[in-house]
Amino acid sequence: MSDRSPLATSRPEPRAGPGARLRGWLRGELSNPLFRNAYALMLNGGVTTLLGAAFWGLGPVFYRDPADFGRNAAVNQAIMFVGGITMLNFLLIRFIPETARNTRRLVLLCYAVGTVAAAGVGTAFLVTVQVWGRDWDNFDHLHGLGAGLAFLAMAIAWNLWNAMEGVFTGLRHAGWVPAVNTVWSLVRLGLLVALASAFPHNGIVLAWYLPVMVLLVPVNAVLFGRLIPEHRRANEGRGHRSTPREVAAYFGTGYLGGALQFATLSLVPIVVAAHLSPTMTGYFQVAWVAGMMLDLAAITLSYSLTVEGAFDRESLAASTRAALRRTLVLLVPVTLLVIAVAPFGLQVYGHDYVSGAPLLQVLALAVIPKAVIELYIGALRVHNRTRLIALLQGVRLAGVLALVVLLIDERHLYTIGVAVVVVNVAVALAILPGLRRVISPRPHGDAPSPSTTSRERDIS
Structure with missing residues (x-):
């Protein structure tokens, strides 16, 4: 017999306070690996952006010669471009969830291919x-065997750093990414100040990449010594296992899609800079970077969706x-907030x-259609539909670049944002039927859409 009285059983449960409800919601969100990984990557973007702003804000204070500061910034962009255009994190995010025994081999292979690619592109x-222009040819940072080898070493390190983040994400341990990047960002801030006297001409670049080279060693020791073995033990014999032929088939057009996405972010500012005065380019850059930060939620959820779908x-x-x-x-209220507070x-x-505020407001309007596209691409990665991904990314890149050139107006920067909105709305509308098929419940699981080829059906 129960020792509880009838009165006790009829007593209403106390209502949880706002703090308890918030903690319960947070526990629920973080218990879902789809959201846990995405929030970790969002946190990483926010932390590195804030500390990166501090880094570039302190640069002119300690490196007073504008020419030195400009050369350091330009060389840094070149290293990031070489390391970024050759990174293979897209492959790691997609296939680590489907590996167990061969995870270590896959990671090492991607590291090796990325290293060779970064060295080749950097040498070219x-x-x-x-x-690339008279100013580049005059950079002492890039002349001589020693300077060239240092450039290549930094480009390779940046390639491996990005690949390492892909490994953490694919292993469902994206929480390590903001932790590692916070350490790196704080160390580079300290080195920025410490190297100013001894290396006034290249201290900024050294402060950026020396911590990367050093941290790659202990962080990869954690990956190969602990996290990858844990992943192997937990996933041995579970689910679909991709073959080397499937990975190789994914690589070509998968890389093309990733490169086109990277180019969309990196080429638009270059095209804009060729059409605007330096002053207006500065106003554009501030608004453009802020607008790209708004895309972070959609991109990180897309990566996390790929990982969970592959698992x-x-x-x-x-x-x-x-x-x-x-x-x-997340994005509807953020979009409205940005539109209201941008000025x-x-x-x-x-x-x-403030001249860039109308541009930022228009870019905020593009966030929702971009998010729809990114999530569809995240699902397409699971089904290995890399040709369609490359097509979508190529259409977006070509469309945005063409409209930017057509609409750009020095007096009205917002026309650049109009180009971005128009192209992304058009692509989002075009992919809605495919997205509807992806999200429709299926009696026998998530089979590929009817448009999937027989080869893709075998893979997915």
């Missing part, structure tokens, strides 16, 4: 540096629906930077 850049293909439809709901819940927020950089 150094050999042809005079083609469990049967749950892909449900995971995609959940990711879409979470994207709308005031940009005053932090100086009164004249």
